[in-house]
Amino acid sequence: MCLVTDQHSVPPAARGRLATLMPMPLLVEPRERGLVLTGRLRARGDAAWLRVVEDLLRPGTGVRLDRADDPAVEVLHDPTLAAEAYRIDVDAHLRITAGDLSGLRHACQTLRQLLPDTAGLAASPAGTAMVIPGCHIEDAPRFAWRGAHLDVARHFMPLPWLFRFVDVLALHRLNVLHLHLTDDQGWRFDVRAYPDLTRIGGWRRETGNPGEPEGDGTPHGGYYPQDQLRSLVAHAASRGITVVPEIDLPGHVRALLAAYPEFGIGRNPVATTFGIFPEVLQLRNDTLTMVEQVFAELLDVFPSPWIHIGGDECPRGQWRDDPVSARLASARGISSVDDLQRWFTGHLHRWLTAHGRRVVGWDEILDDGPVPDAVVMAWRDVRYGLEALAQGNEVVMAPGQFTYFDRYQSPDPDEPLGQPGLVTWRDVVSYDPTAGIPADRLGGLLGVQGHLWSEYLHTPQEVEYMAFPRLALLAEVGWRGRVLAEGIEQRLDAHLARLGAAGVEYRPLAGPRPWQRGGSGRRRRHI
Numbered sequence: 001m002c003l004v005t006d007q008h009s010v011p012p013a014a015r016g017r018l019a020t021l022m023p024m025p026l027l028v029e030p031r032e033r034g035l036v037l038t039g040r041l042r043a044r045g046d047a048a049w050l051r052v053v054e055d056l057l058r059p060g061t062g063v064r065l066d067r068a069d070d071p072a073v074e075v076l077h078d079p080t081l082a083a084e085a086y087r088i089d090v091d092a093h094l095r096i097t098a099g100d101l102s103g104l105r106h107a108c109q110t111l112r113q114l115l116p117d118t119a120g121l122a123a124s125p126a127g128t129a130m131v132i133p134g135c136h137i138e139d140a141p142r143f144a145w146r147g148a149h150l151d152v153a154r155h156f157m158p159l160p161w162l163f164r165f166v167d168v169l170a171l172h173r174l175n176v177l178h179l180h181l182t183d184d185q186g187w188r189f190d191v192r193a194y195p196d197l198t199r200i201g202g203w204r205r206e207t208g209n210p211g212e213p214e215g216d217g218t219p220h221g222g223y224y225p226q227d228q229l230r231s232l233v234a235h236a237a238s239r240g241i242t243v244v245p246e247i248d249l250p251g252h253v254r255a256l257l258a259a260y261p262e263f264g265i266g267r268n269p270v271a272t273t274f275g276i277f278p279e280v281l282q283l284r285n286d287t288l289t290m291v292e293q294v295f296a297e298l299l300d301v302f303p304s305p306w307i308h309i310g311g312d313e314c315p316r317g318q319w320r321d322d323p324v325s326a327r328l329a330s331a332r333g334i335s336s337v338d339d340l341q342r343w344f345t346g347h348l349h350r351w352l353t354a355h356g357r358r359v360v361g362w363d364e365i366l367d368d369g370p371v372p373d374a375v376v377m378a379w380r381d382v383r384y385g386l387e388a389l390a391q392g393n394e395v396v397m398a399p400g401q402f403t404y405f406d407r408y409q410s411p412d413p414d415e416p417l418g419q420p421g422l423v424t425w426r427d428v429v430s431y432d433p434t435a436g437i438p439a440d441r442l443g444g445l446l447g448v449q450g451h452l453w454s455e456y457l458h459t460p461q462e463v464e465y466m467a468f469p470r471l472a473l474l475a476e477v478g479w480r481g482r483v484l485a486e487g488i489e490q491r492l493d494a495h496l497a498r499l500g501a502a503g504v505e506y507r508p509l510a511g512p513r514p515w516q517r518g519g520s521g522r523r524r525r526h527i
């Protein structure tokens with residue numbers, strides 16, 4: 001059944017949804033008639049592409065596509081369109097035009113946002129009229145890397161929720177999920193050759209809150225078997241999202257060394273508090289063999305062209321005090337042990353390049369000298385991104401002051417515990433990732449990414465509270481280059497209602513709901 005509506009039967013609410021899209025497409029024009037997306041629709045186009053459309057639109061609408069001529073739905077391939085670009089025409093019929101599968105998927109996500117909010121649920125409630133308002137939309141992204149980073153090391157997040165998080169990212173036409181899989185407080189990637197990484201390194205005795213003399217006395221942990229991650233990768237791919245894994249080395253390795261102390265200098269359990277610890281890898285040849293084995297298994301699970309090797313916050317104290325490290329450095333012709341990290345990064349860089357992947361690292365990897373053709377994530381400050389671009393590196397902008405969504409969202413004392421610092425949603429609205437970049441270097445700017453470090457995010461609900469609305473706005477920065485600031489508050493309100501209808505625990509613009517407040521317990525705002 002295909003119900004074509006005339007202009008009188010397109011409800012004003014449906015027409016209004018054209019003004020609530022997030023990210024807002026580059027061109028949106030209303031058309032008179034709309035289309036009721038429900039039941040069985042006659043459809044024409046490449047069978048695989050039609051299956052993609054049906055897969056993305058069916059949950060929440062129940063729509064099924066039957067191949068037929070005289071179609072209500074048509075899917076066209078236009079190879080002249082840019083990567084990820086798409087066009088939508090709705091005027092009694094629905095026509096989607098895309099240059100590639102990503103564009104096709106983005107078109108479907110925009111269509112989902114044009115449906116009633118309940119279309120964000122896994123199944124459509126009976127009796128909801130799923131009207132798509134008439135429109136002509138032309139759209140293409142400004143940046144190729146539109147990422148969300150999630151720290152599953154500090155607090156483990158359950159796999160089923162990761163699937164859902166991927167769906168929410170896809171709704172915003174984000175295309176990278178950067179998974180921070182290892183850190184001092186937990187190792188989450190199951191490595192067959194080194195089972196103790198997860199058996200021992202995958203959990204900690206308890207968690208200590210800052211400023212409190214005692215830990216909470218409750219064990220915390222978890223890890224992802226490789227097949228779980230493969231299924232996450234496959235699900236993300238079906239949503240047009242690349243999962244970029246990070247193994248953070250050669251610092252932030254307390255969990256690794258708790259399991260295999262022979263690769264470090266001194267022995268310590270998995271960390272139960274947060275911060276920067278002195279423990280680093282002792283970079284012997286057998287340590288490198290272990291690292292290569294870990295990465296070999298990682299590459300087998302993650303087909304991503306980019307592999308993140310961490311490289312942040314690596315103190316030099318242990319190397320300076322360690323005669324073995326001194327000998328290793330001089331045997332390798334390195335004048336100072338401080339340069340061991342650069343040597344290690346170079347080694348991993350060559351290894352990953354030989355295996356056909358690109359290295360991504362935090363901006364510290366350039367502190368000791370250039371690392372040609374590594375992708376640099378500029379987190380400490382925009383300035384590090386500018387320097388990396390000047391050296392010819394590609395850059396993902398990740399500056400703390402705009403993209404660290406573990407920081408507070410407002411000065412309100414009721415905000416739940418977060419990292420010190422303030423990143424309001426209006427800060428994201430004001431963010432221009434191209435600021436300060438000379439025109440001839442703009443090509444090196446791959447894109448932007450929002451960060452969800454989880455020291456103080458214990459549950460998926462807490463992650464969602466910190467992610468939205470800020471990540472939704474950053475998605476628009478990635479898509480359009482800047483947030484379209486005019487009318488943003490109303491648009492954001494409508495978009496948050498859309499997320500809320502799908503069960504996302506966003507932060508209302510007016511402030512935390514009662515159960516989202518920090519209160520006086522473990523989520524008390526005190527730093």
Ligand code: TNX
Binds near residue numbers: 312362455
């Ligand atoms: C710095 S960003 C870190 C993380 C913390 C984060 C907290 C980076 C590469 N290192 O280890 O979780 O700050 O905001």
